[in-house]
Ligand SMILES: NC(=O)C1=CN([C@@H]2O[C@H](COP(=O)(O)OP(=O)(O)OC[C@H]3O[C@@H](n4cnc5c(N)ncnc54)[C@H](OP(=O)(O)O)[C@@H]3O)[C@@H](O)[C@H]2O)C=CC1
């Protein structure tokens with residue numbers, strides 16, 4: 001079998017188009033513009049690439065982008081003061097603090113200091129609790145992007161066996177919550193899971209978020225499974241820097257029914273969902289109808 005490729009790059013472009021339409025309507029009908037603030041502490045090169053790309057796409061969708069680049073030595077108090085300022089700023093509707101943060105800063109404290117209604121990453125404990133209890137919440141961008149691709153590709157997910165590899169707060173756990181809300185039978189596997197291949201092979205839907213380059217090979221898969229590869233791993237191949245996923249693409253594609261590529265899969269969807277969340281946050285803050293099909 002040769003898998004269908006789920007084109008995240010193309011899907012993300014369509015989502016950004018819908019975000020842009022909604023933003024244009026807000027401008028024409030109400031004379032307002034949603035704004036997204038992105039905060040980067042330190043100078044990790046990969047993070048700088050993402051932040052630049054987020055800023056560019058925010059503007060392309062017609063929204064305001066506010067970028068804050070703080071030095072690696074920034075104190076926790078300084079970062080908390082900036083967040084307090086952004087919480088109070090009426091032109092800012094979404095706040096994202098790029099992770100990871102330098103060691104002197106308590107990331108949990110910082111995330112929980114963001115106004116939950118502006119928490120477009122969905123990492124605030126109140127959004128996590130609301131997602132887990134089925135209340136309206138801001139949903140983390142990466143799992144939301146994965147869900148939108150799965151819905152588009154599979155239609156109803158009800159009753160399917162979903163296996164999530166990885167249990168992080170930013171990907172694995174919220175992904176599992178979303179799949180549970182879609183009435184999948186959900187298994188969360190991690191580094192202590194026994195017989196991982198056997199567990200993975202039961203999946204109709206496999207989401208790989210382990211951060212291990214090409215760990216998942218074709219023999220982890222049931223024939224025809226839908227595979228979402230969240231991994232973004234930089235490796236050196238033939239003297240060149242390459243980006244690979246957590247799945248070994250060729251061997252997986254020969255067993256799976258459908259698979260997302262890396263690059264061009266989950267990554268672009270993550271950024272598109274960040275922009276969608278910013279518009280959603282704006283609309284909720286102003287009691288306006290939310291954009292359709294861009295929320296969980
Ligand atoms: N495309 C995108 O937009 C994004 C991509 N990513 C990428 O997704 C991947 C995962 O990210 P993140 O969740 O932050 O990573 P973390 O390192 O926080 O979590 C990794 C998870 O994988 C599990 N794990 C590690 N090794 C194995 C193994 N050998 N077998 C089974 N499980 C294992 C860990 O288990 P345990 O808990 O037991 O340690 C942990 O739960 C990374 O490649 C990251 O770069 C992340 C965010 C966004």
Ligand SMILES: Nc1nc(=O)c2c([nH]1)NC[C@@H]1CN(c3ccc(C(=O)N[C@@H](CCC(=O)O)C(=O)O)cc3)C=[N+]21
Pocket residue numbers: 049050096097098099100121141142232243262263264265266267268270271
């Ligand atoms: N608070 C916070 N929120 C995040 O959502 C967040 C974060 N911190 N820290 C880092 C991770 C990682 N992440 C990615 C976003 C886009 C691509 C992406 O667009 N990738 C392109 C390739 C980009 C390239 O070539 O490097 C692709 O897969 O096609 C990847 C990874 C968001 N993260």
